[in-house]
Amino acid sequence: MPRRPMSLSYLCLAASMALVGSYVGLSKVLVLVFPVFLLAWLRFGIAAVAMAGWVRRGADEAPLSAHDRSLLFLESFFGNFLFSICMLFGVSLSTALTAGVILAGIPAAVALMSRAFLGERIAPRVAAGIACAVGGIALVALTKHSDSAQPGSLLGSLLLVGAVLCEASYVVMGKKLIGNVSPKRISALINLWGLALVTPFGVWQALRFDFAAVAPASWWLLGFYSIAASVATVWLWMTGLKQVPASSAGVFTVLLPVSAALVGVVVLNEHVSLAQAGAFGLALAGVVLATWPVRSTRAARAARN
Numbered sequence: 001m002p003r004r005p006m007s008l009s010y011l012c013l014a015a016s017m018a019l020v021g022s023y024v025g026l027s028k029v030l031v032l033v034f035p036v037f038l039l040a041w042l043r044f045g046i047a048a049v050a051m052a053g054w055v056r057r058g059a060d061e062a063p064l065s066a067h068d069r070s071l072l073f074l075e076s077f078f079g080n081f082l083f084s085i086c087m088l089f090g091v092s093l094s095t096a097l098t099a100g101v102i103l104a105g106i107p108a109a110v111a112l113m114s115r116a117f118l119g120e121r122i123a124p125r126v127a128a129g130i131a132c133a134v135g136g137i138a139l140v141a142l143t144k145h146s147d148s149a150q151p152g153s154l155l156g157s158l159l160l161v162g163a164v165l166c167e168a169s170y171v172v173m174g175k176k177l178i179g180n181v182s183p184k185r186i187s188a189l190i191n192l193w194g195l196a197l198v199t200p201f202g203v204w205q206a207l208r209f210d211f212a213a214v215a216p217a218s219w220w221l222l223g224f225y226s227i228a229a230s231v232a233t234v235w236l237w238m239t240g241l242k243q244v245p246a247s248s249a250g251v252f253t254v255l256l257p258v259s260a261a262l263v264g265v266v267v268l269n270e271h272v273s274l275a276q277a278g279a280f281g282l283a284l285a286g287v288v289l290a291t292w293p294v295r296s297t298r299a300a301r302a303a304r305n
Contacts, residue, residue, distance in 0.1 A: 010252070012240035016233045017255040023228045024087060024099050024256070025263025030225060031092040033218045038209055040084045041202020042222060044195035047230030054188035061182055071177045072186070076193035079170030080230070084194070086163035093156025095270050100261030101279045102160040105133040106253045109168035117172065129289030136282035139275060171253070174241055183238035191230045258284075 030039055057063065064072070091099050108130040115121070177186060240252075261280060264270040 006243060009240040009243045012236045013244060013252040014255055016236035016240065017252050018259045019228045019233045019236070021100070021103070021256040021259025021261075022263055023225050023233075024091065024103065024260040025267065026221060027088055027225065028091050028095070028099075028264070028268060030218070030221060031088055033214060034222070035205040035209065036085065036088045036092065037198060037201035038205040039088060039222075040081075040198045041195070041206070043084070043226040043229055044080070044191055044198060045202075046223065046226035047191045048188075048195050050227060050231055051184075051188040051191060054184040055192070057185065058182055061185070062180065064181070068177065068180050071173055072181070072189050073193055075170060075173050075177060075186070076190035077197065078166045078173075080190055080194035081197040083163050083166035083170065084198075084229075086159045086166060090156045090159035090163055094153050094160065095264055095268075098153070098157065098276070099160055100256075100258065100264060101136055101276065102157060103164060103167070103256050103260060105136070105161070105164045106167050106171070106256065108133040109164050110171050110253070113165075113168050113172050125289050129285070132282045132285045132289060136279040139279040139282065167253075167256075174238060178238050178241050183235050183242070186238050187231060187234040190234065194230070 027039075034042065087099070090102075111130060181189075265272060
């Protein structure tokens, strides 16, 4: 099978992270309409119907090994179930702009997890990037906590940090999984695991919810959220990851916090305080430091010669 152009893989990764950021921002609207567990349950249920034809194994695809099955469950548990719960509760207790600042720590979290679980060395520049990302998160968390009008904002920030760790786990595990399972099937299977995990909580909240009171616009937004979160973003990310190394793919996560913050400012009319602007600047500086490609010493010598 001919390899697709690398630029197309980059475009898939960029589109995936931009979509994630947009639905993180727009979820602020949805959590005002639907309880969090019900929202997650509806998301996974709608996506399961949309991806029903993606579950079956392809003719040229090997049966799932025990290792692949474990990775699929963990990919869904951290990247779907826990990420959705932490992100939705976190956004409901804070703002889309705050979510954008904190989610900018994903590349730094990926670097730390790569060091802890894969034994990869953290370069001094990456360590500086991690410090910037942590500084931005701490600044926005302390700023929001001091605002008496939002007493739950510190908890919201902590939940968003949890979402960062979940998303980083998803990125680190994805590269191992994509070598054995097709992007479409990964998308469908981890969504089914997410549906199974959240169903007891979703049914509990559905029994007490007045569905007739939901406006048509909210249902349309729910449809976009479900397809974007469970279908498009996963498939785009896994498709791009087939040819791009995980370390290089990490740079595209910068589009997640940027698009989330843009939705908060442009669509939701959220006010940007000086502290938030400084925190976002720190977070983006951390992203640049942690993910900017570095030429190897050998390549640098060759260029000089």
